[in-house]
Amino acid sequence: GNEAVMKALEASGTLLLEEAHAHKYPYDWRTKKPVIVRATAQWFASVEGFRDEALACIREVQWIPAVGENRITAMTEGRSDWCISRQRTWGVPIPVFYDTTSGEPLMDEKTIDHVRKIVAEKGTDAWFYMELEDLLPEEYKHLAPTLRKGTDTMDVWFDSGSSWASVVEERGLSQGAADLYLEGxxxxxxxxxxSLLTSVASRGQAPYKKVLTHGFVLDEKGYKMSKSLGNVVDPRLVIEGGKDKKAAPAYGADVLRLWVASVDYTTDVCIGDNIIKQTFESYRKVRGTVRYLLGNLSDYDPAVDAVPYEELPAVDRYCLSKLAALEAECSAAFASFQFYRVFQALSTFNTSFLSTFYLDMAKDRLYIRDKTSFARRSCQTTLDAILTALMAIVAPILPHMAEDAFQSLPYKAATGAESVFQRGWAASPAEWASFPEEEVGTWDAVLEVREKVNKVMEAARNAKLIGAGLEAKVVVHCEEEALATRLAAMTEETPAGVDELRYVLLVSQVAVVGEASEVGAVCGEHTAEAETLECGRGQVTVGVAPAAGQKCERCWNYSVRVGECAEHPTLCERCSPVVISLPNAPTPVTAA
Structure with a gap:
């Protein structure tokens, strides 16, 4: 074609310049061959008549993230007429008949209604296999010899865009609008x-109340996945593993779901072997906590053993206040579809509070105290509350873990539910969140002091002053008088022996002194520099010295009272009564 034009121009003397020019040209993405563009007759749907109404409906929808509203508004404002016909041999047919001579279309309310009834009974294929005369209503059958069936099919976006009619409207759900549309x-x-255009055009309302959009899934390095690059992550391989389970372990569906919940889907997200391994470690930590809780509730029945909230020790009520805050945060995050916030809040609570503090200090109450003692039952009451909340929080994300935990409960659920999904969301009692702010602030400060004590004890271990933490005596000075008074009160023995500072710090003895210099006088070089607490409660100075007394062979605490019990001379004042009360107590030691 180009050569013929050039020859004609040259022959007429009108060719001024000939040169090669590179220009963009469409290529088929499958065959990689150039596309021939030609004009053909098509069916169009005009949006001009209801564009403003569509824009008004957009403003009534909640878009997640909010930038989605700007995107669809701009696209709708600039939308041209919609070409709804396609030249394909499969799909939903456009029910139109053409005059074989003039090509004039025949499609009116009568023909459409007749074809609609046929399709409702026999499906869309009826258009292709039924005789033309049978597709015409009675009053038009005489025209059959002069007509032919149209071969165009409907744009598939018109198909999916009208799905609200059968999925929502015909079922009478949600006032004709879906609660949520979710896609890329x-x-x-x-x-x-x-979906918006078909719904607004036919009934004047949006087909959805909320629309959530997510980014694309990329490989671990941030590249688009492609079979040719070999970087496609197969979800089934993540769940079931490969032939070599060491190289490609089976992580299970929960781990893949946890990865989905952990990422901020409002942007493109990455996935790969290392990312899945990291997700699996997070999964293992949560599962480990759940197993710990179940293991320590094996002899607990809330109907019999639960301790009323108002009788719980302060540390338990502090823990429940943290749990109530976690539930509130996760509930709000679920409601706003911010699943990564659920993951972050759960991970922080599990690792920074439960594992490093509450469950750690709970071991003494669970393993050392008498089986039915107040100290142990109050701790189990708190553990049961934690487990109940965790099962509800993780159920939407880790359903298999949650159900496994529920079926492993040592007691029947009070609600009679036979599944964690029948039990529903475990909303915490209002009293949990009513723990006084002053008390919360004090316990927050105690945890900060605990962190500083741990640093000093680690240095003391490296210096071979102590081995385990229970070999230590900790000396503390607080600049703030109110905090110092509270910590001093926590060094005194209590009947329950729960809120004592030595159990919180996991050491054998604690002393709170009035002057910072006294810390150095007792602990010498194993005294840390004074540090300011981040919670705003002034400076603290801590030091470590060897604990006084002997080591109890049962609880490993050091006490000057080890040996007071003649029957069990190697036990401390706490352990000897517990051992004596055991059904199969060890034979007492007798003097020679």
Missing amino acids: SDQHRGWFQS
């Missing part, structure tokens, strides 16, 4: 928009 960000131009 590219669907502002596709499904979200086609």
Whole structure:
């Protein structure tokens, strides 16, 4: 074609210049061959008549993230007429008949209604296999010899864009609008928009109340996945593993779901072997906590053994206040579809509070105290509350873990539920969140002091002053008088022996002194520099010295009272009564 034009121009003397020019040209993405563009007759749907109404409906929808509203608004404002016909041999047919001579179309309310009834009974294929005369209503059958069936099919976006009619409207759900449409960000131009246009045009309302869009899944290095690059992550391989389970272990569906919940889907997200391994470690930590809780509730029945909230030790009520805050945060995050916030809050609570503090200090109450003692039962009451909350929080994300934990409960659920999903969300009692702010602040300060004590004890271990933490005596000075008074009160023995500072710090003895210099006088070089607490409660100075007394062979605490019990001379004042009360108590030691 180009050569013929050039020859004609040259022959007429009008060719001024000939040169090669590179220009963009469409290529088929499958065959990699150039596409021939030609004009053909098509069916169009005009959006001009209801564009403003569609824009008004967009403003009534909640878009997640909010930038989605700007995207679909701009696309709808600039939307041209919609070409709804396609030249394919499969799909939903456009029910139109053409005059074989003039090509004039025949499609009116009568023909459409007749074909609609046929399709409702026999499906869309009826258009292709039924005789033309049978597809015409009675009053038009005489025209059959002069007509032919149309071969165009409907744009698939019109198909999916009208799915609300059968999924929602015909079922009478949600006032004709779906609660949520969920898809990738590219669907502002596709499904979200086609659904909006068909719904607004036919009934004047949006087909959805909320629309959530997510980014694309990329490989671990941030590249688009492609079979040719070999970087596609197969979900089934993550769940079931490969042939070599060492190289490609089976992580299970929960781990893949946890990865989905952990990422901020508002942007593109990455996945790969290392990312899945990290997710699996997070999964193992949560599962480990759940197993710990179940193991320590094996002899607990809340109907018999639960301790009323108002009787719980302060540390338990502090823990429940943290749990109530976690539930509130996760509930709000679920409601706003911010699943990564659930993951972050749960991980922080599990690792920074439960594992490093509450469950650690709970071991003494669970393993050392008498089986039915107040100290142990109050701790189990708190553990049961934690387990109940964790099962509810993780159930939408880790359903298999949650159900496994529920079926392993040592007691029947009070609600009679036979599944964690029948039990529902475990909303915490209002009293849990009513723990006084002053008390919360004090316990927050105690945890900060605990962190500083741990640093000093680690240095003391490296210096070979102590081995285990229970070999230590800790000396503390607090600049703030109110905090010092509270910590001093926690060094005194209590009947329950729960809120004592030595159990919180996991050492054998604690002394609170009035002057910072006294810390150095007792602990010498194993005294840390004074540090300011981040909670705003002034400076603290801590030091470590060897604990006084002997080591109890049962609880490993050091006490000057080891040996007071003649029957059990190697036990401390706490352990000897417990051992004596055991049904199969060891034979007492007798003097020679």
